[in-house]
Amino acid sequence: MSIANTENDGPTAPEEPTAPEGRTPGALMTVEGLTKHFPIKGGFPIKRTVGAVKAVDGLDLTIREGESFGLVGESGCGKSTTGRLLARLLEPTAGRITYRDRDITRASRRELAPVRSEIQMIFQDPYSSLNPRQTVGTIVGSPLEINNVDPPGGREARVRELLDTVGLNPEHYNRFPHEFSGGQRQRIGVARALALEPRLIIADEPVSALDVSIQAQVINLLRRVQRERGIAFLFIAHDLAVVRHFSQRIAVMYLGKIVEVGDRTAIYERPRHPYTHALLSAVPEAELELAASRAPAGEGDGALAKPSAEPSAKPSAEASPKERPPRRERIRLEGDVPSPSNPPSGCRFRTRCWKAQDRCATEEPPLVRVEGNAEGHLTACHFPEAGTVLVE
Numbered sequence: 350m351s352i353a354n355t356e357n358d359g360p361t362a363p364e365e366p367t368a369p370e371g372r373t374p375g376a377l378m379t380v381e382g383l384t385k386h387f388p389i390k391g392g393f394p395i396k397r398t399v400g401a402v403k404a405v406d407g408l409d410l411t412i413r414e415g416e417s418f419g420l421v422g423e424s425g426c427g428k429s430t431t432g433r434l435l436a437r438l439l440e441p442t443a444g445r446i447t448y449r450d451r452d453i454t455r456a457s458r459r460e461l462a463p464v465r466s467e468i469q470m471i472f473q474d475p476y477s478s479l480n481p482r483q484t485v486g487t488i489v490g491s492p493l494e495i496n497n498v499d500p501p502g503g504r505e506a507r508v509r510e511l512l513d514t515v516g517l518n519p520e521h522y523n524r525f526p527h528e529f530s531g532g533q534r535q536r537i538g539v540a541r542a543l544a545l546e547p548r549l550i551i552a553d554e555p556v557s558a559l560d561v562s563i564q565a566q567v568i569n570l571l572r573r574v575q576r577e578r579g580i581a582f583l584f585i586a587h588d589l590a591v592v593r594h595f596s597q598r599i600a601v602m603y604l605g606k607i608v609e610v611g612d613r614t615a616i617y618e619r620p621r622h623p624y625t626h627a628l629l630s631a632v633p634e635a636e637l638e639l640a641a642s643r644a645p646a647g648e649g650d651g652a653l654a655k656p657s658a659e660p661s662a663k664p665s666a667e668a669s670p671k672e673r674p675p676r677r678e679r680i681r682l683e684g685d686v687p688s689p690s691n692p693p694s695g696c697r698f699r700t701r702c703w704k705a706q707d708r709c710a711t712e713e714p715p716l717v718r719v720e721g722n723a724e725g726h727l728t729a730c731h732f733p734e735a736g737t738v739l740v741e
């Protein structure tokens with residue numbers, strides 16, 4: 350997709366997300382060995398567990414205060430399940446989730462109540478995620494009501510303010526979801542997610558169901574609220590151009606596991622895992638450059654990642670040809686993601702990997718910093734790519 354900067358970011362918006370109240374940015378949520386196996390039932394007349402869908406299978410990651418963390422991978426890799434586990438909408442099979450130094454893995458409903466208000470979700474489908482029988486005012490105000498929050502000035506005033514924040518007319522308070530377009534409905538979802546002033550928003554493919562032109566507007570809205578309010582985001586997507594546009598750090602997921610994680614520049618300019626390389630090569634170069642030219646500057650950003658207030662079809666003028674990342678070899682990934690109920694032994698990607706050798710079938714590669722990787726750039730591969738591969 351191409352990104353048009355149609356959302357007004359506002360002249361006073363800071364360029365980088367900052368932790369609110371001057372707190373030092375640090376770990377907000379840490380996940381260790383997170384696992385979710387869905388049982389497969391079979392047999393007649395008595396149904397028994399005959400297997401398991403290993404949707405998430407030993408995930409380690411950290412989301413820092415105020416950062417936007419991208420999680421990408423093909424359909425069926427376990428991204429949505431991860432998002433729902435982190436929001437504690439699903440019970441993990443194993444592993445640990447720590448939120449602000451508190452282990453919330455097995456927290457009871459009551460213990461979770463204060464955490465739930467700090468962690469909000471935005472869903473993919475703006476049609477099914479809003480109750481068609483409720484007015485916009487009721488939908489956006491429901492988190493306030495459920496949590497018994499009475500903001501100064503009252504709930505209605507707060508909801509109207511939220512509608513204004515997300516670019517909707519506060520006068521539409523009494524309208525119903527069907528009276529809005531897809532993009533506007535997603536804005537309603539964003540307003541609802543903001544109602545309790547969350548610290549973390551888990552956005553599960555928030556623009557995938559929208560028209561390309563509308564996608565850009567919603568992404569720019571999310572970027573703006575992230576920057577202005579210092580909210581951490583877990584941004585789930587299969588589209589690498591979109592994630593680059595939004596996230597400072599990115600994890601690439603394959604069949605329930607993270608295969609590579611690093612800051613944006615490392616992932617896009619020096620991918621080491623063949624799967625990351627393949628995903629990147631599926632995104633047209635022009636889109637990556639365009640997304641890069643619009644991405645907010647952050648740690649590890651290269652010269653391409655200068656924010657641009659004006660939409661432009663060209664890469665950033667600051668980037669000399671020498672500084673631009675070289676073009677990548679095109680790689681066509683054959684076949685589908687194997688079944689998570691019976692993942693390949695060793696490296697799970699080996700059945701689709703052009704570099705696979707015997708060792709890949711017997712030994713699972715750990716997620717580690719490999720030679721030549723920058724700090725924080727981890728790769729799970731026995732035979733990592735040498736860096737960016739030039740075309741011809």
Ligand SMILES: Nc1ncnc2c1ncn2[C@@H]1O[C@H](COP(=O)(O)OP(=O)(O)OP(=O)(O)O)[C@@H](O)[C@H]1O
Nearest residue numbers: 387402404422423424425426427428429430431689
């Ligand atoms: N409730 C469930 N019961 C059984 N299997 C499930 C359940 N939810 C998800 N799965 C399976 O877990 C695997 C991972 O699904 P998940 O939706 O997390 O992947 P994803 O990467 O988000 O893909 P998509 O982009 O298509 O949503 C899939 O094989 C899916 O069929």
